[in-house]
Amino acid sequence: MIRVAAVGDIHLGVGDNGTCRAAYEDLRDHADVLLLAGDLTRHGSVAEARVVGAEFADLGVPVVAVLGNHDHHGGEPQEVTGVLQECGITVLDGTGVVLDLPGGRLGIGGAKGFGGGFVGRSAANFGEPEMKAFVAAAQREAALLEQGLGELEAHHVVALTHYSPSVDTLAGEPAEIHPFLGSYLLAECIDGTSVDLAIHGHAHHGTECGRTEGGVPVRNVARPVIRKAYALYHLGSREKGAA
Amino acid sequence: MHQPPTEYDLAALHAALAEDEHTAELGLEVQVRGGALYLRGSVASEERKTVIGRLVERHAGDLDVRNDLVVEHPEAPTEAEQL
Numbered sequence: 001m002i003r004v005a006a007v008g009d010i011h012l013g014v015g016d017n018g019t020c021r022a023a024y025e026d027l028r029d030h031a032d033v034l035l036l037a038g039d040l041t042r043h044g045s046v047a048e049a050r051v052v053g054a055e056f057a058d059l060g061v062p063v064v065a066v067l068g069n070h071d072h073h074g075g076e077p078q079e080v081t082g083v084l085q086e087c088g089i090t091v092l093d094g095t096g097v098v099l100d101l102p103g104g105r106l107g108i109g110g111a112k113g114f115g116g117g118f119v120g121r122s123a124a125n126f127g128e129p130e131m132k133a134f135v136a137a138a139q140r141e142a143a144l145l146e147q148g149l150g151e152l153e154a155h156h157v158v159a160l161t162h163y164s165p166s167v168d169t170l171a172g173e174p175a176e177i178h179p180f181l182g183s184y185l186l187a188e189c190i191d192g193t194s195v196d197l198a199i200h201g202h203a204h205h206g207t208e209c210g211r212t213e214g215g216v217p218v219r220n221v222a223r224p225v226i227r228k229a230y231a232l233y234h235l236g237s238r239e240k241g242a243a
Numbered sequence: 244m245h246q247p248p249t250e251y252d253l254a255a256l257h258a259a260l261a262e263d264e265h266t267a268e269l270g271l272e273v274q275v276r277g278g279a280l281y282l283r284g285s286v287a288s289e290e291r292k293t294v295i296g297r298l299v300e301r302h303a304g305d306l307d308v309r310n311d312l313v314v315e316h317p318e319a320p321t322e323a324e325q326l
């Protein structure tokens with residue numbers, strides 16, 4: 001059994017040093033890994049990334065993150081990523097990682113994801129260049145997630161994004177903004193590989209639990225949704241077919 | 244006599260909440276109810292609640308602002324979901 005802790009949308013700003021840390025001090029007693037589902041900063045600045053890095057450094061468990069839209073706002077996502085990596089946080093962007101944990105090997109494939117909408121109500125690659133660019137960004141992010149999930153040799157696999165792969169976990173958000181909150185293309189690539197759990201954030205007024213069309217559990221761990229420092233999931237506690 | 248804000252005024256307020264460098268908040272709700280402007284959602288600290296409340300006051304015209312933002316006090320969970 002692998003114990004996964006996950007949270008997103010912590011939105012730390014300069015001056016927020018120390019505001020998270022206390023709730024994670026004994027994390028290693030409860031979890032084998034911490035996943036951060038994006039929107040770690042408020043404006044996506046290097047200074048804010050340093051605050052995030054200090055809050056989550058040396059927790060005694062691996063920390064794996066994707067960036068969110070706020071982390072891109074400053075126009076320097078690579079620098080933000082660099083600061084987080086220097087603090088020991090693995091940042092996924094079309095990449096994957098396999099962690100050798102006490103309960104087995106955990107594969108995590110991650111990408112930020114993007115909007116675009118859900119089946120029957122999604123944007124189409126048609127019309128003005130701006131619309132095509134919007135759809136192309138959604139398609140590119142889904143391809144990145146697929147790339148990150150590819151070839152992970154692990155007992156359990158988690159898909160980590162900021163944007164939602166499922167409309168289920170948006171329940172509570174106005175339907176009009178669903179196309180800005182996620183894309184079914186992310187779920188399509190999750191269902192196309194062997195994923196045990198999909199984790200995302202972004203939808204602050206959404207709902208924690210949902211599933212993809214293929215039945216993969218989806219969990220919205222945006223902090224305003226889970227109302228805790230992190231959510232905990234035990235993977236493999238219910239035996240399924242051959243591992 | 245004061246003019247109630249139009250929906251365009253509320254749209255401008257939503258844009259300001261997202262785009263003002265002091266707030267950068269995309270997930271808050273603003274509603275006019277009973278002649279007052281209600282601000283709803285959750286934020287990380289009392290300071291954030293105050294800063295956001297100030298921005299809303301600047302856009303509220305003559306309306307009273309009711310700052311109903313909830314300050315999060317996230318603690319470690321006490322149970323895990325078995326998957």
